[in-house]
Amino acid sequence: MTSFYLSKPYQPPKAPQNLPLNEPWALFGGISPNLFMESYWHKKPLLIRGAIPAFTLAEQNQESLGSPITASELIALASQDGVESRLIKSNPWSFNAGPFSKKSIPALSKPNWTLLLQGMEAHHPAAAKILSWFRFIPDARLDDLMISIAGVGGGVGPHFDSYDVFLIQMSGRRRWQISQQKDLSLSPNLPLKILQHFKPEHDWVLEPGDMLYLPPHIAHDGVALDAGCQTWSVGFRSPSFKELLQEGLWRLAESLEEMPELEQKFADPRQKASLNAEQLPEELIKQITVKLRELQLDQVHRFLPGITAYLSEPKPQAFFEGPAKPLSPSRFSKQLGLKKLLPSPQTRILSLGKEVFCNGENMSQGQPEDIAQAWRILSAKKVLVGTKPQLSNQSTLYEAYLAGWLVFESAKSV
Template sequence: MDTKLALLGGLTVNEFLRDYWQKKPLLIRQAVPGFKGLLGPQQLIDLACRDDVQARLVTYQRKQWKLRQEPFEPLDFEGLSRKGKWSVLVQGVNHFLPQAADLIKRFSFIPHARLDDLMVSYAPKGGGVGPHFDAYDVFLLQGLGHRRWQISTQKDRTLVEGAPLRLLKSFKVEQEWVLEAGDMLYLPPHCGHNGIAEDDCMTYSIGFRTPWYQELAEQFLVYLQDRIEIGGTYADPELKAQRHPSEISADMLQQVGKAIRKVKWDEEDVANFLGSYLSEPKPHIFFDAPAKSMTEGRFAQALEKNGAVLDLKTQMLCHGNTVFINGDAHPVGQGCYRILRELADARMLPPSRKLTRQAADLLYQWYLDGYLFPNSKQGSNRHE
């Protein structure tokens, strides 16, 4: 079976999008045949202890849930199994493992603008994070061990008061399955679910963000404040004495309202905002410039011979003739746009790719910024 058909349980992409995406759950047995996971429990714990990683530790002891956020040290994980049920969850694993980035590429039938990251969780037998729902789409791919998933499409989303997690107060199980390595469960937003480890268990969660309109509106106003210019100052040369000096006059309201209504935007403004905002790295993400950078000529030779790849942390989107990379917008010519869109789509450029001058200049600047590098063994070691 075609790998993409296997990933979706024999469905074509169009069938999946039509019948399941954002509509209802889908269980797929052996979505990724032979998949055993990308790292072991101790490797995940080691990753959780890095200072550039977002991680959480969830414990359940004496009928109480507790949540800890990073930073962690190895000692934080010692002896946990003797103290109760627990889980460790690490965000953005695709930023550190090339194999994780390759796994995410299997889901490229969903636009990159919707992708959040790959989260990996580990729990010993009985561990989990309790019944909850998420406000995003997620594919739950089983690696090591077995996890029992219970789901509910209930409308009651009342949360447990005072809990450190968004736990459902009343969770009514409608369906449940045990997933083994290579099995996958797709859940649309707000579908209640509870995952319980049947044994030492690791789950790979490929999440797709669904930003709140409130969040987008607030950030759009922040975006606009640096791009608007309303001339003039408030003036009232015909000011009349007021009976109540504390009242804001109708004249002031009218004049200020007229000025504010001069703030305008169009679809291009919205597109540029979305490209910049959705490609902006999370606050904890930083890029390292090459320790010893190549000259522009040497860099061009390396691209000709080996091609280029994006750094695992780089986010790149496109619209119209504008390319967005890590929060920055770059309007470019059509020829350059086609080349850079190819890079954004595949996260790499093949060797011997003919470049426009503008594309070559941008690629070299992004190399100096640490956003990409020549596709060579030496470059790939940066992620190890």
């Protein structure tokens, strides 16, 4: 199968701002997002033929439609320091982390290799548009979009994931075998987490435009059947409660620095003579209990800002670069009335009620209402346009622009 080399690339559309959640979507085989979430999400797999109708229409018109990102583009991206990439070979299994020189990546005609590129939504607008299709799922759950490109026989072996994933076939064919087996033990002495006893229960070949949804802990094995096979994986993270509570506690502890009343020293004028000097004094326990009650540290709402801040942090390898010639606050404000202001592709924005967190920081706290409202729009719509809030050098909106967290729309970001 070599026709895809000459095919025209598929141009994914961006999803509308207001998603029709009760309407049937081709992406889910003619069911609505509401029905998908109710019946399949985090519950059971779903195979969708023709999830992207453009590929089926092209085939009916005897046209060839290829991936939005060519093989040469992906290989070039794998050579960049800012792109997280991995090269996996089988027979025997081996694993290497990028960046890679072009010579170190096998030719498409060579078998038994896979190149994985993480976080592609930050590096190509087509990947970001694909992610917009899934914004009926909370942003806090989204991890990233990974692209795998492989030679014939390429794959990562039978394995399972601890998160939900949508596997979209974009070029060539891939054979998927899945199983809901309980035995998830791994093979020892391998560089990859490969299942020791994989017993497939379903076997499908996905064509370009098909999609397979898998909830967590479903064993699966995908093998490329064509040279240059591309699978785009939209993954959703599922942090442990330990991780969330640790991060929430850490940020809650930091917030205590802003409370000068806590600098007051413990005093115990009512302390009585004790026969058990080794025991923590009841007077200390009593006073700490009162402080915890006053600070409401036993209430979940005190933890949620820290957890939201943590979930809004960008990927560790994210790199932000401010504008080469930054606008003054007044010119920045004027530009807001004329051009769209967008989050950088690597920026994460989440909301907790009326509070907005961007890249781990609370951007609405202590800000004038018009700035806070601008952040709420950015969080919900991922775009800000036609507004001219009053700005100063201390405005978090302007600071985020200077830091490269927010950028004005250009031809490249369309």
